[in-house]
Amino acid sequence: MMRIAYVINSLEGGGASAPVPAVVRVLQAQGCHVEVVALTPRDLRGLPAVRDAGIPVTVREGGQRDHLTALRWLDHQMLRMQPDLIWTSLTRATLIGQIVGQLHDIDVVSWQHAAYLKPANLLLLKARQRRSLLWLADSNNVASLTHRRLGVSHERIATWPLFEADDRAPCATPWRPGEPIRIGSLGRLHHVKGYDVLIAALARLRDSGWAAPAPIEVSIAGDGDLHERLTAMAARERLFNLRFVGFCEPRAFLARQHLYLQPSRSEGLCIAAHEAMQAGLPVVASAVGELPYSICDGLTGRIVPPGNSQALASALADLLAQPERLAPMGRTARCNMLKTFGGGAFARSGVRALDRIKALRAARSHAASRSTSPAPNGRPA
Numbered sequence: 001m002m003r004i005a006y007v008i009n010s011l012e013g014g015g016a017s018a019p020v021p022a023v024v025r026v027l028q029a030q031g032c033h034v035e036v037v038a039l040t041p042r043d044l045r046g047l048p049a050v051r052d053a054g055i056p057v058t059v060r061e062g063g064q065r066d067h068l069t070a071l072r073w074l075d076h077q078m079l080r081m082q083p084d085l086i087w088t089s090l091t092r093a094t095l096i097g098q099i100v101g102q103l104h105d106i107d108v109v110s111w112q113h114a115a116y117l118k119p120a121n122l123l124l125l126k127a128r129q130r131r132s133l134l135w136l137a138d139s140n141n142v143a144s145l146t147h148r149r150l151g152v153s154h155e156r157i158a159t160w161p162l163f164e165a166d167d168r169a170p171c172a173t174p175w176r177p178g179e180p181i182r183i184g185s186l187g188r189l190h191h192v193k194g195y196d197v198l199i200a201a202l203a204r205l206r207d208s209g210w211a212a213p214a215p216i217e218v219s220i221a222g223d224g225d226l227h228e229r230l231t232a233m234a235a236r237e238r239l240f241n242l243r244f245v246g247f248c249e250p251r252a253f254l255a256r257q258h259l260y261l262q263p264s265r266s267e268g269l270c271i272a273a274h275e276a277m278q279a280g281l282p283v284v285a286s287a288v289g290e291l292p293y294s295i296c297d298g299l300t301g302r303i304v305p306p307g308n309s310q311a312l313a314s315a316l317a318d319l320l321a322q323p324e325r326l327a328p329m330g331r332t333a334r335c336n337m338l339k340t341f342g343g344g345a346f347a348r349s350g351v352r353a354l355d356r357i358k359a360l361r362a363a364r365s366h367a368a369s370r371s372t373s374p375a376p377n378g379r380p381a
Contacts, residue, residue, distance in 0.1 A: 002358075004034045005083040007074065007097045009090040011038045011059060013045025013247055014186070014222075016089045016113060018271060019162045020046070021053040026350035037077050039070045039093055043223075045247065064092075071096050078104055085109060085357070088132075091121040098131035107361055112146045113138035113162055115289050116192050116266035126150045133360050136353055138162040139269040139290035156360070158353040161290075163274045164346040165337040170255040171280040174327035180215040181323050183316075184257035186250055186272040187264070189224025194263035194286065196233060200309035201263070201316065203237040210317050217241055219257075221248040254279040258326050259319065264288055265306050274341065277301075277333035282326055284315050294340075300333035 004027060011017045017038075024034045035056040040063060041047075050057050060073050070092075078086070078100050086108045088097035094110045101108040110132040117125070129135070129150045135157050137143035143159045146152050175181055187193040202218065218241055220230075227244060234242045245253075250272070254260070260276035260283045267273075267289030274294060276283050285291040286306035295301045302315040319326065 002032045003083045004085045006036045006087045007093045010040045010042035011046040012042035017046030022164045107133045109134045142268045160349045160353045165341040175258040175323045180217045183218045183259045185261045187222045189226040198263045201312035204313040278337045280330040280334040282329035
Protein backbone atom coordinates (compact mmCIF):
# COMPACT_ATOMS: atom_id res chain seq x y z
CA MET A 1 0.00 0.00 0.00
CA MET A 2 1.43 3.37 -1.03
CA ARG A 3 1.18 6.06 1.64
CA ILE A 4 0.62 9.52 0.15
CA ALA A 5 0.88 12.90 1.85
CA TYR A 6 -1.29 15.27 -0.21
CA VAL A 7 0.18 18.72 0.52
CA ILE A 8 -1.97 21.70 -0.44
CA ASN A 9 -1.56 25.43 0.15
CA SER A 10 -4.90 25.91 1.88
CA LEU A 11 -8.46 24.67 2.15
CA GLU A 12 -10.14 27.80 0.87
CA GLY A 13 -13.37 27.44 -1.06
CA GLY A 14 -13.02 26.61 -4.74
CA GLY A 15 -9.70 26.57 -6.53
CA ALA A 16 -7.19 23.79 -5.97
CA SER A 17 -8.95 22.30 -2.93
CA ALA A 18 -12.26 21.63 -4.73
CA PRO A 19 -11.13 18.51 -6.67
CA VAL A 20 -9.23 16.97 -3.74
CA PRO A 21 -11.98 14.54 -2.62
CA ALA A 22 -12.45 13.22 -6.17
CA VAL A 23 -8.69 12.83 -6.70
CA VAL A 24 -8.22 11.05 -3.37
CA ARG A 25 -11.14 8.71 -4.08
CA VAL A 26 -9.38 7.48 -7.23
CA LEU A 27 -6.10 7.01 -5.35
CA GLN A 28 -7.86 5.12 -2.55
CA ALA A 29 -9.56 2.84 -5.10
CA GLN A 30 -6.05 1.88 -6.25
CA GLY A 31 -5.07 0.87 -2.73
CA CYS A 32 -3.33 4.08 -1.62
CA HIS A 33 -3.61 5.57 1.86
CA VAL A 34 -3.91 9.35 1.53
CA GLU A 35 -3.76 12.07 4.17
CA VAL A 36 -4.25 15.74 3.31
CA VAL A 37 -2.07 18.39 4.95
CA ALA A 38 -2.72 22.10 4.38
CA LEU A 39 -0.08 24.77 5.00
CA THR A 40 -2.61 27.44 5.99
CA PRO A 41 -6.36 27.45 6.62
CA ARG A 42 -7.54 30.54 4.66
CA ASP A 43 -11.36 30.47 4.78
CA LEU A 44 -11.59 26.65 5.30
CA ARG A 45 -14.60 26.41 2.98
CA GLY A 46 -13.01 23.38 1.37
CA LEU A 47 -12.64 21.50 4.66
CA PRO A 48 -16.18 20.06 5.02
CA ALA A 49 -16.00 18.27 1.66
CA VAL A 50 -12.66 16.68 2.58
CA ARG A 51 -13.96 15.55 5.98
CA ASP A 52 -17.27 14.33 4.53
CA ALA A 53 -15.23 12.11 2.20
CA GLY A 54 -13.58 10.52 5.24
CA ILE A 55 -10.11 11.76 4.28
CA PRO A 56 -7.68 12.32 7.19
CA VAL A 57 -6.73 16.01 7.16
CA THR A 58 -4.37 18.22 9.19
CA VAL A 59 -4.34 22.01 8.85
CA ARG A 60 -1.51 24.25 10.07
CA GLU A 61 -2.56 27.37 11.93
CA GLY A 62 -0.26 29.74 10.08
CA GLY A 63 -0.08 32.44 7.44
CA GLN A 64 0.79 32.59 3.77
CA ARG A 65 4.31 34.06 4.03
CA ASP A 66 5.92 32.31 7.02
CA HIS A 67 7.65 29.85 4.71
CA LEU A 68 10.39 28.68 7.06
CA THR A 69 7.88 27.95 9.82
CA ALA A 70 5.67 26.12 7.33
CA LEU A 71 8.65 24.07 6.15
CA ARG A 72 9.49 23.01 9.71
CA TRP A 73 5.85 22.11 10.33
CA LEU A 74 5.66 20.02 7.16
CA ASP A 75 8.94 18.32 8.04
CA HIS A 76 7.41 17.33 11.40
CA GLN A 77 4.25 16.03 9.64
CA MET A 78 6.32 13.88 7.27
CA LEU A 79 8.22 12.38 10.21
CA ARG A 80 4.85 11.52 11.74
CA MET A 81 3.28 10.14 8.57
CA GLN A 82 6.29 8.40 7.00
CA PRO A 83 4.80 8.65 3.48
CA ASP A 84 6.12 6.92 0.38
CA LEU A 85 5.11 9.89 -1.77
CA ILE A 86 4.52 13.62 -1.31
CA TRP A 87 1.82 14.90 -3.67
CA THR A 88 1.84 18.71 -3.89
CA SER A 89 -0.62 21.29 -5.17
CA LEU A 90 0.22 24.92 -6.10
CA THR A 91 3.57 26.69 -5.94
CA ARG A 92 4.13 27.18 -2.22
CA ALA A 93 3.20 23.61 -1.34
CA THR A 94 5.33 22.34 -4.22
CA LEU A 95 8.50 24.22 -3.31
CA ILE A 96 8.23 23.39 0.41
CA GLY A 97 7.25 19.80 -0.38
CA GLN A 98 10.25 19.41 -2.67
CA ILE A 99 12.62 20.55 0.08
CA VAL A 100 11.11 18.20 2.66
CA GLY A 101 11.11 15.36 0.14
CA GLN A 102 14.78 15.98 -0.58
CA LEU A 103 15.61 16.00 3.15
CA HIS A 104 13.97 12.59 3.68
CA ASP A 105 14.52 11.03 0.25
CA ILE A 106 10.77 10.93 -0.47
CA ASP A 107 9.56 11.12 -4.06
CA VAL A 108 7.46 14.17 -4.93
CA VAL A 109 4.66 14.51 -7.49
CA SER A 110 3.41 18.02 -8.26
CA TRP A 111 0.26 19.46 -9.80
CA GLN A 112 0.30 22.25 -12.34
CA HIS A 113 -3.25 23.56 -12.61
CA ALA A 114 -2.93 27.23 -13.41
CA ALA A 115 -1.72 28.91 -16.56
CA TYR A 116 -0.65 32.07 -14.72
CA LEU A 117 2.48 32.02 -12.56
CA LYS A 118 4.10 34.98 -10.85
CA PRO A 119 7.54 35.65 -12.39
CA ALA A 120 9.39 34.74 -9.17
CA ASN A 121 7.43 31.50 -8.80
CA LEU A 122 8.12 30.64 -12.43
CA LEU A 123 11.87 31.04 -11.90
CA LEU A 124 11.83 28.94 -8.72
CA LEU A 125 9.78 26.14 -10.23
CA LYS A 126 11.94 26.08 -13.34
CA ALA A 127 15.12 25.91 -11.25
CA ARG A 128 13.76 23.08 -9.09
CA GLN A 129 11.62 21.17 -11.59
CA ARG A 130 13.82 18.06 -11.37
CA ARG A 131 12.98 17.72 -7.66
CA SER A 132 9.53 16.44 -8.66
CA LEU A 133 9.46 12.90 -10.02
CA LEU A 134 6.36 13.63 -12.11
CA TRP A 135 4.38 16.78 -12.96
CA LEU A 136 0.61 16.43 -13.28
CA ALA A 137 -1.18 18.89 -15.55
CA ASP A 138 -4.88 19.62 -15.14
CA SER A 139 -5.32 19.89 -18.93
CA ASN A 140 -3.52 19.36 -22.21
CA ASN A 141 -2.93 23.10 -22.42
CA VAL A 142 -1.16 23.19 -19.06
CA ALA A 143 0.83 20.07 -19.97
CA SER A 144 2.25 21.93 -22.98
CA LEU A 145 2.95 24.99 -20.85
CA THR A 146 4.73 22.89 -18.24
CA HIS A 147 7.02 21.48 -20.90
CA ARG A 148 7.75 24.86 -22.48
CA ARG A 149 8.12 27.16 -19.50
CA LEU A 150 9.53 24.81 -16.85
CA GLY A 151 11.61 22.67 -19.18
CA VAL A 152 10.08 19.41 -17.94
CA SER A 153 10.49 16.51 -20.36
CA HIS A 154 7.33 14.95 -21.80
CA GLU A 155 8.25 11.68 -20.04
CA ARG A 156 7.79 13.43 -16.67
CA ILE A 157 4.42 15.04 -17.44
CA ALA A 158 1.05 13.34 -17.14
CA THR A 159 -2.35 14.91 -17.79
CA TRP A 160 -5.26 14.40 -15.41
CA PRO A 161 -8.13 16.80 -16.18
CA LEU A 162 -9.24 18.11 -12.81
CA PHE A 163 -12.96 18.03 -13.44
CA GLU A 164 -15.29 15.10 -12.85
CA ALA A 165 -18.69 15.72 -14.40
CA ASP A 166 -21.61 14.62 -12.26
CA ASP A 167 -24.94 13.71 -13.84
CA ARG A 168 -26.60 14.36 -10.46
CA ALA A 169 -25.64 18.05 -10.55
CA PRO A 170 -28.75 20.27 -10.68
CA CYS A 171 -29.68 21.74 -14.05
CA ALA A 172 -30.36 25.43 -14.57
CA THR A 173 -33.99 26.38 -15.18
CA PRO A 174 -34.52 27.63 -18.74
CA TRP A 175 -35.30 31.29 -19.29
CA ARG A 176 -38.98 32.09 -19.72
CA PRO A 177 -40.47 35.22 -21.31
CA GLY A 178 -41.36 37.82 -18.73
CA GLU A 179 -38.44 37.13 -16.40
CA PRO A 180 -34.97 38.73 -16.27
CA ILE A 181 -32.06 37.07 -18.05
CA ARG A 182 -29.71 36.03 -15.25
CA ILE A 183 -26.00 35.96 -16.06
CA GLY A 184 -23.43 34.65 -13.58
CA SER A 185 -19.72 34.15 -13.04
CA LEU A 186 -17.76 32.35 -10.34
CA GLY A 187 -14.23 33.33 -9.41
CA ARG A 188 -11.74 35.15 -7.24
CA LEU A 189 -11.84 38.92 -7.51
CA HIS A 190 -8.34 38.98 -9.02
CA HIS A 191 -6.85 40.69 -12.06
CA VAL A 192 -6.40 37.36 -13.85
CA LYS A 193 -10.17 36.72 -13.83
CA GLY A 194 -10.86 39.77 -16.03
CA TYR A 195 -13.85 41.21 -14.23
CA ASP A 196 -12.72 44.72 -15.13
CA VAL A 197 -13.07 43.62 -18.78
CA LEU A 198 -16.59 42.40 -18.05
CA ILE A 199 -17.53 45.74 -16.47
CA ALA A 200 -16.20 47.58 -19.52
CA ALA A 201 -18.14 45.23 -21.82
CA LEU A 202 -21.40 45.78 -19.96
CA ALA A 203 -20.91 49.55 -20.14
CA ARG A 204 -20.19 49.31 -23.89
CA LEU A 205 -23.31 47.23 -24.39
CA ARG A 206 -25.48 49.80 -22.62
CA ASP A 207 -23.91 52.83 -24.29
CA SER A 208 -24.21 51.30 -27.77
CA GLY A 209 -27.97 51.73 -27.66
CA TRP A 210 -28.51 47.97 -27.94
CA ALA A 211 -31.75 46.94 -26.27
CA ALA A 212 -32.13 43.54 -24.61
CA PRO A 213 -35.44 41.70 -25.06
CA ALA A 214 -35.66 41.37 -21.26
CA PRO A 215 -33.97 42.95 -18.21
CA ILE A 216 -30.45 41.64 -17.53
CA GLU A 217 -29.15 40.75 -14.08
CA VAL A 218 -25.42 39.99 -13.71
CA SER A 219 -24.00 38.36 -10.56
CA ILE A 220 -20.34 37.70 -9.76
CA ALA A 221 -19.85 35.17 -6.95
CA GLY A 222 -16.46 35.25 -5.25
CA ASP A 223 -14.19 37.06 -2.82
CA GLY A 224 -10.84 38.72 -3.33
CA ASP A 225 -8.55 41.68 -2.90
CA LEU A 226 -10.10 43.62 -5.80
CA HIS A 227 -13.59 43.77 -4.30
CA GLU A 228 -13.51 47.49 -3.49
CA ARG A 229 -11.84 48.45 -6.77
CA LEU A 230 -14.29 46.46 -8.89
CA THR A 231 -17.39 47.65 -7.03
CA ALA A 232 -16.17 51.25 -7.38
CA MET A 233 -15.59 50.71 -11.11
CA ALA A 234 -19.10 49.29 -11.54
CA ALA A 235 -20.55 52.24 -9.63
CA ARG A 236 -18.69 54.76 -11.85
CA GLU A 237 -20.12 53.02 -14.91
CA ARG A 238 -23.61 53.10 -13.35
CA LEU A 239 -24.04 49.37 -13.78
CA PHE A 240 -26.85 48.96 -11.30
CA ASN A 241 -27.75 45.54 -12.67
CA LEU A 242 -24.31 44.12 -11.67
CA ARG A 243 -23.95 42.62 -8.19
CA PHE A 244 -20.97 41.21 -6.33
CA VAL A 245 -22.61 38.56 -4.16
CA GLY A 246 -19.57 37.09 -2.36
CA PHE A 247 -18.86 33.40 -1.99
CA CYS A 248 -21.75 31.13 -3.02
CA GLU A 249 -22.19 27.38 -3.16
CA PRO A 250 -21.40 26.79 -6.85
CA ARG A 251 -24.14 24.33 -7.80
CA ALA A 252 -26.94 26.35 -6.24
CA PHE A 253 -25.61 29.57 -7.77
CA LEU A 254 -25.29 28.10 -11.26
CA ALA A 255 -28.76 26.54 -11.17
CA ARG A 256 -30.24 30.06 -10.91
CA GLN A 257 -28.51 31.42 -14.02
CA HIS A 258 -29.34 31.41 -17.74
CA LEU A 259 -25.86 32.23 -19.08
CA TYR A 260 -22.34 31.98 -17.67
CA LEU A 261 -19.36 34.29 -18.27
CA GLN A 262 -15.64 33.57 -17.86
CA PRO A 263 -13.74 36.71 -19.01
CA SER A 264 -10.36 35.51 -17.70
CA ARG A 265 -6.98 36.71 -18.91
CA SER A 266 -5.46 33.32 -18.08
CA GLU A 267 -6.73 29.88 -17.08
CA GLY A 268 -5.71 26.26 -16.90
CA LEU A 269 -8.66 23.91 -17.10
CA CYS A 270 -11.06 26.37 -15.36
CA ILE A 271 -13.29 24.20 -13.21
CA ALA A 272 -15.96 26.90 -12.78
CA ALA A 273 -16.72 27.17 -16.50
CA HIS A 274 -16.93 23.38 -16.77
CA GLU A 275 -19.27 23.29 -13.76
CA ALA A 276 -21.44 25.87 -15.53
CA MET A 277 -21.72 23.68 -18.63
CA GLN A 278 -22.43 20.70 -16.37
CA ALA A 279 -25.36 22.75 -15.01
CA GLY A 280 -26.72 23.18 -18.53
CA LEU A 281 -25.52 26.73 -19.15
CA PRO A 282 -23.98 28.12 -22.33
CA VAL A 283 -20.66 29.82 -21.60
CA VAL A 284 -19.07 32.96 -23.01
CA ALA A 285 -15.36 32.72 -22.24
CA SER A 286 -11.96 34.06 -23.16
CA ALA A 287 -9.80 32.01 -25.53
CA VAL A 288 -7.39 30.96 -22.78
CA GLY A 289 -6.29 27.64 -21.33
CA GLU A 290 -8.50 24.66 -22.11
CA LEU A 291 -11.65 26.76 -22.63
CA PRO A 292 -11.45 27.02 -26.47
CA TYR A 293 -11.32 23.21 -26.60
CA SER A 294 -14.18 22.57 -24.15
CA ILE A 295 -16.59 25.18 -25.54
CA CYS A 296 -17.95 24.64 -29.04
CA ASP A 297 -18.09 28.20 -30.37
CA GLY A 298 -21.61 28.97 -31.54
CA LEU A 299 -22.97 25.62 -30.33
CA THR A 300 -22.43 25.61 -26.55
CA GLY A 301 -21.31 29.21 -26.09
CA ARG A 302 -18.96 31.79 -27.49
CA ILE A 303 -15.18 32.23 -27.39
CA VAL A 304 -13.71 35.77 -27.39
CA PRO A 305 -10.15 37.16 -27.25
CA PRO A 306 -8.94 37.78 -23.67
CA GLY A 307 -8.95 41.38 -22.48
CA ASN A 308 -11.21 42.52 -25.33
CA SER A 309 -14.29 44.24 -23.93
CA GLN A 310 -15.67 45.04 -27.41
CA ALA A 311 -15.59 41.37 -28.46
CA LEU A 312 -17.18 40.34 -25.17
CA ALA A 313 -19.95 42.94 -25.58
CA SER A 314 -20.62 41.74 -29.13
CA ALA A 315 -20.84 38.09 -28.03
CA LEU A 316 -23.27 39.01 -25.27
CA ALA A 317 -25.42 41.07 -27.63
CA ASP A 318 -25.59 38.15 -30.08
CA LEU A 319 -26.61 35.56 -27.48
CA LEU A 320 -28.98 37.80 -25.53
CA ALA A 321 -30.85 38.93 -28.64
CA GLN A 322 -32.62 35.56 -28.62
CA PRO A 323 -32.58 34.31 -25.02
CA GLU A 324 -34.75 31.33 -25.93
CA ARG A 325 -31.61 29.86 -27.60
CA LEU A 326 -29.73 29.71 -24.30
CA ALA A 327 -31.37 26.60 -22.85
CA PRO A 328 -30.82 24.36 -25.94
CA MET A 329 -27.18 25.46 -26.08
CA GLY A 330 -26.85 24.67 -22.39
CA ARG A 331 -28.31 21.20 -22.81
CA THR A 332 -25.74 20.44 -25.50
CA ALA A 333 -23.00 21.76 -23.23
CA ARG A 334 -24.13 19.48 -20.40
CA CYS A 335 -24.18 16.43 -22.67
CA ASN A 336 -20.65 17.23 -23.83
CA MET A 337 -19.40 17.56 -20.25
CA LEU A 338 -20.91 14.25 -19.14
CA LYS A 339 -19.49 12.48 -22.18
CA THR A 340 -15.98 13.96 -22.00
CA PHE A 341 -15.45 14.41 -18.27
CA GLY A 342 -17.63 11.72 -16.69
CA GLY A 343 -16.55 9.64 -13.71
CA GLY A 344 -15.14 6.83 -15.82
CA ALA A 345 -12.89 9.16 -17.81
CA PHE A 346 -11.76 10.91 -14.63
CA ALA A 347 -10.84 7.62 -12.93
CA ARG A 348 -9.01 6.30 -16.00
CA SER A 349 -6.87 9.44 -16.17
CA GLY A 350 -6.02 9.04 -12.50
CA VAL A 351 -5.09 5.38 -12.88
CA ARG A 352 -2.83 6.21 -15.83
CA ALA A 353 -1.13 8.93 -13.76
CA LEU A 354 -0.61 6.56 -10.84
CA ASP A 355 0.81 3.90 -13.17
CA ARG A 356 3.30 6.49 -14.46
CA ILE A 357 4.30 7.32 -10.90
CA LYS A 358 4.84 3.66 -10.03
CA ALA A 359 6.93 3.10 -13.16
CA LEU A 360 9.11 6.16 -12.47
CA ARG A 361 9.57 5.11 -8.83
CA ALA A 362 10.56 1.60 -9.90
CA ALA A 363 13.06 2.97 -12.43
CA ARG A 364 14.51 5.32 -9.83
CA SER A 365 14.83 2.48 -7.30
CA HIS A 366 16.46 0.22 -9.90
CA ALA A 367 18.96 2.92 -10.85
CA ALA A 368 19.80 3.52 -7.18
CA SER A 369 20.37 -0.19 -6.52
CA ARG A 370 22.64 -0.47 -9.57
CA SER A 371 24.73 2.48 -8.41
CA THR A 372 25.34 0.89 -4.99
CA SER A 373 25.71 -2.77 -6.00
CA PRO A 374 29.31 -4.10 -5.95
CA ALA A 375 31.07 -4.56 -9.28
CA PRO A 376 33.06 -7.72 -10.06
CA ASN A 377 36.18 -6.05 -8.59
CA GLY A 378 34.37 -5.57 -5.29
CA ARG A 379 33.77 -1.85 -5.74
CA PRO A 380 30.36 -0.19 -6.18
CA ALA A 381 29.20 -0.25 -9.81
